[in-house]
Amino acid sequence: MPPHTAVSRLVGLALAALAGLPLPGAAQDYYADVRPLLVDACMGCHTEGGIAWSMDDPEAAYERHRLIARMVDDRRMPPWLAEPGHQTYRGDRSLAEAELALVRRWAEAGYPRGEPRPDPRPAPAPDGHPTFAPDLALDVLPGQGYLPDQDASDDYRCFLVDWTGDEPAYVTGFRADPGNRNVAHHVVVYAVTPGMMDRYRELEAEEDGPGYQCFGGALPDRLGQRDVRAAYEARYPDGLRQMSNSNFWLAHWAPGMDGHVFPEGTGIRMDPGSGLVVQMHYYSSNAPGERDRNTRLDFITAPEVERPAIHLAQTRGDWLVSERSGTMVIPPGARRSFEVGDRLGSLLGYVSALTGVAQDRIQALEIHSANLHMHSFGHSGEVTLTWDTGQVETLLSVPRWNLAWQRDFTLTEPKVLGRDVLDDVRLAVRCTYENPTGDVVYGGYGSLEEMCFNFSYIAVRSGTAAGSPPVPSPR
Numbered sequence: 001m002p003p004h005t006a007v008s009r010l011v012g013l014a015l016a017a018l019a020g021l022p023l024p025g026a027a028q029d030y031y032a033d034v035r036p037l038l039v040d041a042c043m044g045c046h047t048e049g050g051i052a053w054s055m056d057d058p059e060a061a062y063e064r065h066r067l068i069a070r071m072v073d074d075r076r077m078p079p080w081l082a083e084p085g086h087q088t089y090r091g092d093r094s095l096a097e098a099e100l101a102l103v104r105r106w107a108e109a110g111y112p113r114g115e116p117r118p119d120p121r122p123a124p125a126p127d128g129h130p131t132f133a134p135d136l137a138l139d140v141l142p143g144q145g146y147l148p149d150q151d152a153s154d155d156y157r158c159f160l161v162d163w164t165g166d167e168p169a170y171v172t173g174f175r176a177d178p179g180n181r182n183v184a185h186h187v188v189v190y191a192v193t194p195g196m197m198d199r200y201r202e203l204e205a206e207e208d209g210p211g212y213q214c215f216g217g218a219l220p221d222r223l224g225q226r227d228v229r230a231a232y233e234a235r236y237p238d239g240l241r242q243m244s245n246s247n248f249w250l251a252h253w254a255p256g257m258d259g260h261v262f263p264e265g266t267g268i269r270m271d272p273g274s275g276l277v278v279q280m281h282y283y284s285s286n287a288p289g290e291r292d293r294n295t296r297l298d299f300i301t302a303p304e305v306e307r308p309a310i311h312l313a314q315t316r317g318d319w320l321v322s323e324r325s326g327t328m329v330i331p332p333g334a335r336r337s338f339e340v341g342d343r344l345g346s347l348l349g350y351v352s353a354l355t356g357v358a359q360d361r362i363q364a365l366e367i368h369s370a371n372l373h374m375h376s377f378g379h380s381g382e383v384t385l386t387w388d389t390g391q392v393e394t395l396l397s398v399p400r401w402n403l404a405w406q407r408d409f410t411l412t413e414p415k416v417l418g419r420d421v422l423d424d425v426r427l428a429v430r431c432t433y434e435n436p437t438g439d440v441v442y443g444g445y446g447s448l449e450e451m452c453f454n455f456s457y458i459a460v461r462s463g464t465a466a467g468s469p470p471v472p473s474p475r
């Protein structure tokens, strides 16, 4: 969590001490000690109209005291997949050790209830940006709604939206406003490179209703079926690879994130003629029969930024067609790990193409984030920087994967790697899967296939080719 939140809770504890309330170390009770923690750390989601069961009524919430203590002790709630001890991240909503200890002592004392009292006022949400001031709003479902698939508990649906604007612009902040938060669980926005939107619209037209099913990312899942893929590639030779390369991760929203401002001075370039693929993840079982309407995307844009950035999507293309390539195969009952790494120096061409910064002007790369992506057989994973000297730095470790809580883990301080060391270090992602079924699981685009991705937000420091001061590297 950001230091100010921890501090405000510690100040709360100090005030409690002055007021003669129980101190850490003394017996904890529900109303004096645990309830304020629930208000701060849980009720952003656990409230009437929120995304999880409501804790608004303190007595009703108390009824679930054992489950609450267990979920907190296990670090399952509040949901935050990153293992502590490696890096510090922005918007970290995991609990501090002192808060975990408080809940443990309360459980050990037999969950004392204490004297009922009114709830304290909640601390501001860690991800809240009250000053988030968008200058561009785009409707995802103009003039129509979408009824999520009522027969499946999850529905991943992609909608196509044109990017507006006649000049190149940089996206520096993003917020999604889902029209119906009872059914919308998360939103990922992919940018489509100029001139490729027609190819996406053609695929959309082949499915009923607005949009298309897209569990696996920005492309229709149907392309994962052998016959559909073969027909597509007969029409567009190398078409699947072209489609994969024509989109990149732009931004995302998950519950609890109300506005995401990219690191100061950075932004992602969007050219005229680009498009967006908006991947909505719906949980229809939460609200049967309810439609999504009026979902909107808000952007902060700037005509220029100091350090243009990309979202690198890191994986191996042949994993996505593993029934054919045989490269990602998880036998029945087995646990398997897969790893891919890229030397940072080898990414310069790609970085240059997306940011528009000439390769010889790139002085350093700033790695701002890591974001692991697997499907439902995912067990755990890591994103690391590995130096030729053997030194390894863990950017993100997820010991217990959960598809529902995927997000960007943005470092409070980026890793800045000078041009001179980019060839000596690999950015790598490692994914571990468990297959409890009786069937082989392959890498692929479908919901019962697997993926292994890291998404890293990487910004470019540039200068004139000659005479610019070297950027320090961490070694």
Ligand code: HEC
Pocket (backbone or CB within 6 Å): 037, 038, 041, 042, 043, 044, 045, 046, 051, 052, 053, 064, 067, 068, 071, 072, 077, 078, 079, 255, 256, 404
């Ligand atoms: C970012 C939103 C969010 C926050 C913050 C959050 N929860 Fe949850 N919680 C959920 C969702 C969604 C579910 C239901 C799905 C799941 O279990 O992942 C849930 C489920 C639960 C459950 C039920 C688990 C079960 O097995 O039925 C408990 C208990 C719980 N949360 C406690 C807490 C506590 C205690 C906190 C704060 C310390 C907290 N949650 C913070 C979203 C959240």
